[in-house]
Amino acid sequence: MAGEPPLVRASGLHVHFPMRSQMPFRRSVTEVVRAVDGVDLHVRRGETLGLVGESGCGKSTLGQALVRLIDPSAGTVEFDGVDTATLSASALRSLRRRMAVIFQDPFASLDPRRTVGDTIGEPLAIHGLHRGRRRRRARIGELMEVVGLDPDHRGRYPHEFSGGQRQRVGIARALAGEPEFVVCDEPIASLDVSVQAQVMNLLVRLQRDFGLTYLFVSHDLAAVRQVADRVAVMYLGRIVEIGAAPSVVDDPQHPYTEALVSAVPAPSPRKERARDRIVLGGDIPSPAAPPSGCRFRTRCPKVFDPCPHYDPVLQPVGGDDALGGDDAVGGDTGDADAAQGHQAACHLHGVRG
Amino acid sequence: MRDEALDALPVEGKHRSRWVETLLLLGRNPMALVSGAVLFALVVVAVFGAAVAPYGYNEQFAGGQLEAPSGQHWFGTDEFGRDVFSRVLFGAEVSLRVGLVAVGISLVAGVLMGLLAGYFGRWLDDVLMRFSDMLFAFPAMLMAIAILAILGPGENNAMIAIGIVYTPIFARVTRASVLSVREEIYIRASRASGAGNTRVLARHVLPNVSAPIIVQTTVSLAFAILSEAALSFVGLGTQPPDPSWGRMLSEGRGFIEQAWWMALFPGLAIFVTVLAFNVLGDALRDVLDPRQRSALSGKGGGA
Amino acid sequence: MRDEQGGPVLSVRDLRVAFRTPRGLARVVNGLSYDVEPGRTLAIVGESGSGKSVGALALLGLLPGDVARISGSAVFDGYELIGRDEEEMRAVRGAGVGMVFQDPATSLNPVLTVGRQLVEALRAHASMPKDVARARAEELLAEVGIPDPRSRLEAYPHQLSGGMRQRVMIAIALAGQPRVLIADEATTALDVTVQAQILDLLMRLQKEHSTGVIWITHDLGVVAGIADHVLVMYAGRCVEEGSVDALFERPVHPYTRGLLGATPVVDDPRPARERDLLVTMPGLPPDPVELPEGCAFYPRCPVRADVRCRTEEPPLASVAGDPGHRAATFYTPEGV
Numbered sequence: 001m002a003g004e005p006p007l008v009r010a011s012g013l014h015v016h017f018p019m020r021s022q023m024p025f026r027r028s029v030t031e032v033v034r035a036v037d038g039v040d041l042h043v044r045r046g047e048t049l050g051l052v053g054e055s056g057c058g059k060s061t062l063g064q065a066l067v068r069l070i071d072p073s074a075g076t077v078e079f080d081g082v083d084t085a086t087l088s089a090s091a092l093r094s095l096r097r098r099m100a101v102i103f104q105d106p107f108a109s110l111d112p113r114r115t116v117g118d119t120i121g122e123p124l125a126i127h128g129l130h131r132g133r134r135r136r137r138a139r140i141g142e143l144m145e146v147v148g149l150d151p152d153h154r155g156r157y158p159h160e161f162s163g164g165q166r167q168r169v170g171i172a173r174a175l176a177g178e179p180e181f182v183v184c185d186e187p188i189a190s191l192d193v194s195v196q197a198q199v200m201n202l203l204v205r206l207q208r209d210f211g212l213t214y215l216f217v218s219h220d221l222a223a224v225r226q227v228a229d230r231v232a233v234m235y236l237g238r239i240v241e242i243g244a245a246p247s248v249v250d251d252p253q254h255p256y257t258e259a260l261v262s263a264v265p266a267p268s269p270r271k272e273r274a275r276d277r278i279v280l281g282g283d284i285p286s287p288a289a290p291p292s293g294c295r296f297r298t299r300c301p302k303v304f305d306p307c308p309h310y311d312p313v314l315q316p317v318g319g320d321d322a323l324g325g326d327d328a329v330g331g332d333t334g335d336a337d338a339a340q341g342h343q344a345a346c347h348l349h350g351v352r353g
Numbered sequence: 354m355r356d357e358a359l360d361a362l363p364v365e366g367k368h369r370s371r372w373v374e375t376l377l378l379l380g381r382n383p384m385a386l387v388s389g390a391v392l393f394a395l396v397v398v399a400v401f402g403a404a405v406a407p408y409g410y411n412e413q414f415a416g417g418q419l420e421a422p423s424g425q426h427w428f429g430t431d432e433f434g435r436d437v438f439s440r441v442l443f444g445a446e447v448s449l450r451v452g453l454v455a456v457g458i459s460l461v462a463g464v465l466m467g468l469l470a471g472y473f474g475r476w477l478d479d480v481l482m483r484f485s486d487m488l489f490a491f492p493a494m495l496m497a498i499a500i501l502a503i504l505g506p507g508e509n510n511a512m513i514a515i516g517i518v519y520t521p522i523f524a525r526v527t528r529a530s531v532l533s534v535r536e537e538i539y540i541r542a543s544r545a546s547g548a549g550n551t552r553v554l555a556r557h558v559l560p561n562v563s564a565p566i567i568v569q570t571t572v573s574l575a576f577a578i579l580s581e582a583a584l585s586f587v588g589l590g591t592q593p594p595d596p597s598w599g600r601m602l603s604e605g606r607g608f609i610e611q612a613w614w615m616a617l618f619p620g621l622a623i624f625v626t627v628l629a630f631n632v633l634g635d636a637l638r639d640v641l642d643p644r645q646r647s648a649l650s651g652k653g654g655g656a
Numbered sequence: 657m658r659d660e661q662g663g664p665v666l667s668v669r670d671l672r673v674a675f676r677t678p679r680g681l682a683r684v685v686n687g688l689s690y691d692v693e694p695g696r697t698l699a700i701v702g703e704s705g706s707g708k709s710v711g712a713l714a715l716l717g718l719l720p721g722d723v724a725r726i727s728g729s730a731v732f733d734g735y736e737l738i739g740r741d742e743e744e745m746r747a748v749r750g751a752g753v754g755m756v757f758q759d760p761a762t763s764l765n766p767v768l769t770v771g772r773q774l775v776e777a778l779r780a781h782a783s784m785p786k787d788v789a790r791a792r793a794e795e796l797l798a799e800v801g802i803p804d805p806r807s808r809l810e811a812y813p814h815q816l817s818g819g820m821r822q823r824v825m826i827a828i829a830l831a832g833q834p835r836v837l838i839a840d841e842a843t844t845a846l847d848v849t850v851q852a853q854i855l856d857l858l859m860r861l862q863k864e865h866s867t868g869v870i871w872i873t874h875d876l877g878v879v880a881g882i883a884d885h886v887l888v889m890y891a892g893r894c895v896e897e898g899s900v901d902a903l904f905e906r907p908v909h910p911y912t913r914g915l916l917g918a919t920p921v922v923d924d925p926r927p928a929r930e931r932d933l934l935v936t937m938p939g940l941p942p943d944p945v946e947l948p949e950g951c952a953f954y955p956r957c958p959v960r961a962d963v964r965c966r967t968e969e970p971p972l973a974s975v976a977g978d979p980g981h982r983a984a985t986f987y988t989p990e991g992v
Contacts, residue, residue, distance in 0.1 A: 048928065054847035055847055193915055193918050193919060194914060194915060194937050195703075197919075197920075197934035197936045200934055201933045201936055219848070221848070222922045223920050225921075225922050225924075226934065229929065249922060250925055259849055264922050265848075265851075265877025265880060266881075266921060266922065266923065267877045267879075267880050267904065269880045269883075270901075271923070272877075272881040283817040
């Protein structure tokens with residue numbers, strides 16, 4: 001597992017959205033929303049990396065920046081060893097065949113005026129795959145079958161389907177170009193519980209069948225825990241904790257992850273009564289003006305002296321210290337080996353900033 | 354025609370082309386059918402006006418000036434003793450042509466401007482929309498007159514002038530819809546699949562902004578026909594003695610107390626035409642929307 | 657005013673709601689009965705289209721009268737709610753029964769300040785001078801945990817975060833000191849850490865005022881944490897009900913069991929690849945216009961235990977040896 005280079009790697013990634021005034025011809029920047037603010041991350045071939053965080057933490061922006069749907073303001077995104085910033089517009093477009101996105105809202109992510117067959121076939125048309133009317137039709141039917149839809153419904157429009165079926169259409173579209181890397185951006189958030197389970201199981205099966213690599217972006221820690229091999233926790237534009245899923249979720253090392261895990265309601269009254277829920281005070285600060293030092297310090301129950309002054313970096317925690325802590329500091333140079341362990345960006349594990 | 358449409362629909366129509374289905378659905382709406390029939394009749398009159406009209410458009414009946422409607426002159430006669438009914442029939446050609454061509458010009462130019470300005474934004478938006486604001490700021494008639502002062506009077510130039518004057522409305526309507534559609538997730542999804550700007554604009558943006566554009570088109574047709582009337586009235590559009598509804602309406606105003614029929618019938622012709630365009634436009638808008646389409650054809654959603 | 661013997665504050669019996677649609681009559685709620693006790697929480701669980709929200713809106717007369725047909729009975733504090741006109745219902749809404757909706761972004765009027773909306777709510781229930789209402793509004797904001805309530809009265813909804821807006825909605829719902837509070841997916845749109853705050857707040861307020869709460873949700877996790885009694889709805893009917901422990905520890909109905917199996921859990925120590933797949937129920941809930949004969953869950957049911965399932969609607973019957981626990985199924989799971 002160790003030797004192989006990661007499929008996707010982000011280094012020092014920033015995505016800032018300048019908010020411009022609406023004056024014609026003088027669109028001066030009024031403030032800058034730092035949606036992603038210095039992220040180092042890699043996704044290994046064949047794994048599922050879960051990315052959790054609350055609304056506004058930048059997780060969706062990060063996911064879309066990894067497939068270059070949003071251009072980074074600084075830092076690099078490498079796909080299969082190639083820096084995507086060096087690619088021409090047309091080279092980037094053909095690279096899009098190898099990566100795909102499944103969007104959250106199955107009602108908004110399908111063009112209401114195109115049949116689902118047209119929607120699923122769009123990547124084929126764009127990349128000139130399965131040329132010829134009959135062959136393309138057959139391929140669309142095949143894709144629909146793979147995701148559990150009736151191929152005879154290819155001529156129907158999105159509004160004629162239920163939410164779960166629409167999400168299957170979105171998944172079929174994502175699979176059409178036979179991608180290697182799929183960003184699942186809150187794929188189950190707007191679905192009913194029983195349909196969520198269907199879609200999660202489908203995603204797991206597709207990964208197994210086609211050797212897909214997933215970035216599973218979600219606010220739902222239980223869902224992430226169900227499908228992800230590794231988990232990254234995001235807060236206000238930064239990764240605050242990352243590691244193997246059982247390790248991060250069952251033994252959180254960052255106070256934010258701890259609060260997040262403790263806030264997830266368990267479907268068991270016995271466990272709920274026994275639970276000691278950590279209720280955080282206050283709201284998430286504005287990503288346009290993050291706090292100095294550690295971004296979580298304004299809500300952190302364990303805040304202490306260095307927090308306002310030093311911006312913590314990801315560092316190995318717990319039993320993983322043996323891996324060599326110093327390698328992980330300044331993660332932009334860290335290699336895949338050092339990042340395998342459980343890391344958290346918190347001064348409780350040693351003040352490093 | 355209508356019964357046929359009703360019978361044909363419930364049959365499984367999977368392989369029927371979308372255009373045929375659109376027409377069949379339109380046929381189920383009685384209002385659309387009536388408007389379609391009216392417009393069809395108008396086109397026939399416009400093309401074969403000379404054959405249908407009982408008299409020549411410039412044929413004068415000596416001593417028969419300002420006669421009230423009668424069996425001989427259905428719509429009465431004007432101040433020169435010309436048959437108003439015949440002139441209304443001949444006028445259909447001019448009014449329809451001016452309306453359609455002028456609106457065609459503003460439709461193409463305005464939609465293109467709106468699409469580009471709304472989709473690409475930034476400086477292109479600023480330049481295009483400020484230009485359109487400038488056009489918009491002039492009173493429409495003044496603008497048209499100014500353009501005709503440069504181009505010279507005449508029917509063709511009037512069409513161009515009216516086309517230019519109504520371009521900013523289309524640009525605005527289109528841009529406003531593009532601004533909201535541009536942010537839709539399905540646009541992002543299409544880009545994620547590798548679609549370029551041309552494809553996104555043609556396959557996703559344009560179809561999804563068509564509804565307000567169709568409505569604007571039918572409204573503008575009415576205004577274009579009226580603008581032609583106004584331009585002709587000040588002598589810059591259709592030149593006398595050629596008939597156009599607008600001209601006739603304007604001329605009839607002077608005789609409204611002696612001969613109400615001179616203004617009423619061309620006015621009625623404009624009214625009926627505009628109404629027909631509006632009704633057909635609304636029906637078309639509904640039929641072209643797949644969501645409305647299912648409701649119309651009785652297929653339930655959320656299968 | 658309060659019932660001395662501590663009986664239910666709201667009793668719903670055989671509530672039915674149907675909508676006239678172009679395709680026919682959509683039967684959305686089909687005979688729902690429950691009691692709400694003061695100070696206790698009844699959770700109504702179901703997926704979209706199960707009728708869980710419609711049933712609550714019907715109680716408050718918030719359904720469009722021209723298309724909705726409502727029958728049955730709902731007695732609040734000795735007062736029948738069903739069949740009342742708009743004016744009579746207005747008196748009940750807020751003062752007797754308060755409601756908190758899912759989306760705090762759209763349930764507040766964006767062009768009015770928070771204070772103005774609160775004052776209006778207060779004065780709708782009791783005539784009081786403006787300054788008294790304003791002082792009371794400030795108190796309410798403080799009570800729902802909004803810091804610096806005086807200045808927040810001047811804020812517009814968009815200036816508040818989602819959690820703060822939901823607190824304001826709760827304050828508005830509490831303005832008339834309701835004895836029953838209906839929370840319709842009240843924390844669904846919120847982040848988990850904010851949800852935890854709101855749940856804490858509601859439980860505290862419930863205890864202080866001994867309010868009866870109807871908690872409508874699809875989220876079984878939330879239910880496990882806050883409910884006393886749980887009612888599971890499918891296709892407009894109650895398919896299973898019981899104490900929160902009975903329902904989660906000893907579920908009987910295949911649909912309830914399916915829902916629980918479909919819910920991923922955080923605290924299973926196995927890595928994702930060694931976990932079992934989630935339990936899924938194939939297919940979709942039935943179309944309310946064409947409800948199947950027999951059990952509505954039959955087409956999706958993994959058990960189909962009995963020949964009667966297809967033709968006969970299973971009655972809501974007591975589960976043997978489990979008082980208060982009832983299920984509408986012919987199936988009896990082993991080991992229960």
